[in-house]
Amino acid sequence: MPLLELRDIHKTYHLGGETIRALDGVSIDIDSGEFISIIGPSGSGKSTLMHILGCLDTPTSGTINLDGMMIHDASPRQLAAIRNKKIGFVFQFFNLLPKLTVRQNVELPMIYSGLTSRERRERAMNALESVNMEDRSKHRPSQLSGGQQQRAAIARALVNDPRIIFADEPTGNLDSNTGELILGMFDKLHKEGRTVMLVTHDPEIAAVTPRRIEIRDGNIANQIDPKLAGEKPKFSDIKESQAE
């Protein structure tokens, strides 16, 4: 049974009498331990898809099964618990709280899952060690470089040992060298057996993942999946369409 199973997901918005179909019948299966990228131009619906997958939003119709739980009709409180325990987010703008130190930022998810302060400290330091940030634990985010901030954000995403990690344009705000470093870090996480999903508009970044899903106009336009036998990689096609 797949870790994440989407069936016929629709999401429509109503803006001033106009109906916008952000997602129009998306179905995806994601297995545990996969490294996936979702790619598409802005307005394609990839962000909406990620928000729904990340339990920040609920679909208009369709079913989602995450790790055996039907989350498409869960209550806000249940969704919060799922976000807390099963999902880790990494954002383009890092989204660390500027008033807290790096360690306090990393501890934040555990505060909401109700761990004692000793456990929190221990696990936060472990997570920071795994991204080589343990010597920056007492710094404020504003005292760090972009790459360091993103590593702290990754540590925060990892600290509750989630089933799946979503990264929304994680290198969008970084120079290319640092971006590569961060991508390498996701690759390492994947090799450690974690499920990682990158959301990006950049095909070069998508190229680091074995499986790529292209979203266009609210639906899957193209998919490269190494598991599907006989199907040749069509990544060049994606590149071409991007170039247009």
Place this chain on the structure above:
Amino acid sequence: MNLGSIIESGFKEIWAHWFRSLLTMFGIILGVASLVTMSAFVKGKENLLRDSLAESGGLERIIVDDNDDLPDYQKHLEDEANGMTLKDVYALQKNAPLVYSVTPVIEKRGYRGSLRISRKGKRVRYFTSVKGTWPSLMEIEEHELEHGRVFSDMDDLLANTVCVIGTQIRNELFGEYDNQGNEIIPIGEKIMINYIPFTIIGMFKEYMSEEDRKKKEESNAAGGTSEKRDFRAAFMSGDRQSGKAMIVYLAKNSTIMVPLNTFVSKIDSSYDRGSNLDRSLSKVAMKIYDVSTLEKSLQQVRNVLMQTHRGLEDFEFETQEGYAGDIALSITNERISGMFIAGICLLVGGIGIINIMLSSISERVREIGIRKSIGATNTDVFLQILIESIVIAMAGGIAGLIVSPILVNTLANFADGTTPPVMTTFAMTTAFSFSVIIGSLAGLFPAIKAAKLDPIQALRYD
């Protein structure tokens, strides 16, 4: 998320904007301080009024006065009316078991001309009253003897020219302290009452309110002379109730008591009617055992007196119920108006908190989005904002409690002549709980607003 870490993060947030939080707290500080101060002043006044009521005999004291104004249907019998006589006293002693210490009083009140108290060219300048009576009046009027003795039955029988005086008489005629700073005790000295020499055999203690006593003790310890609070200052500052209460003390200190027979034979013989029993009196004073039997006791006294007065209603009762009612009413009024002002202060403080919490959450939309994306529930966010607002209000409340004694003392120094304030723990706890309630009410709306934020919108917010 447990409560401890919510409170901790609340404190952190307030500390991060300490100046803004301080300004926000000001409303609450003022509200709490004004509530405590107001109730301290009202309480001080209430204490003074209640003390003065007790000093003048309390609610248990009943006085039967002459009343020349007979009811209409008895007008034609006016000449038959004898007024209160000693016969009434004996009749009440025997026949009215609900009252005790029935005491005859002949009183001469006066000022300069009509009543002249003097010694070696010095005169008592104030209003004075000389009472010819029995020693039992001491109990009724709550007098306490500090020096010397009270006159005896023998003094009364022999009409000895002896008197017991209040300290104010001593102060006027002898001065309060001698050159060495010792208190003057003029036992054995002679004073003139309307040019007739009387020997002082006893002196009452000095009556004053608790606050005055404390003040006096302090200034005596410091070696200086105390400046006395004056009832005229209270009247001038418009505080009639307190002025009235202070007059009670002054009047009590200006008393002179002489034996009944001495009074009639030496000071004013117009009360003499030949026979002892028919001796006319100014009034008859007595006490009841229990305030709850006031109505019954009055009725009993009335029944006895109707007999001795042969049905003529030439007497009237004077009780202190009216005074007690006045006190209660004026205290209630002042309390309500004070509460109103303090309530408005707290309300304004609460609005200040709402305002600052709203601006604070619109600054922190992104933070709230981040917190939600990593697993904060709506309740967590709600509690966080609510507790921040309660913490601000509580800190303001505590600061207000710290400030209020300073405010009370400053005001008491400025408003000389009013009653000294008394701070109560009840007022302080009430003010503090009000500040907490205001804080939670003020936090409610911003907290709901924050909890309702959509995480996706909040994360996009700049």
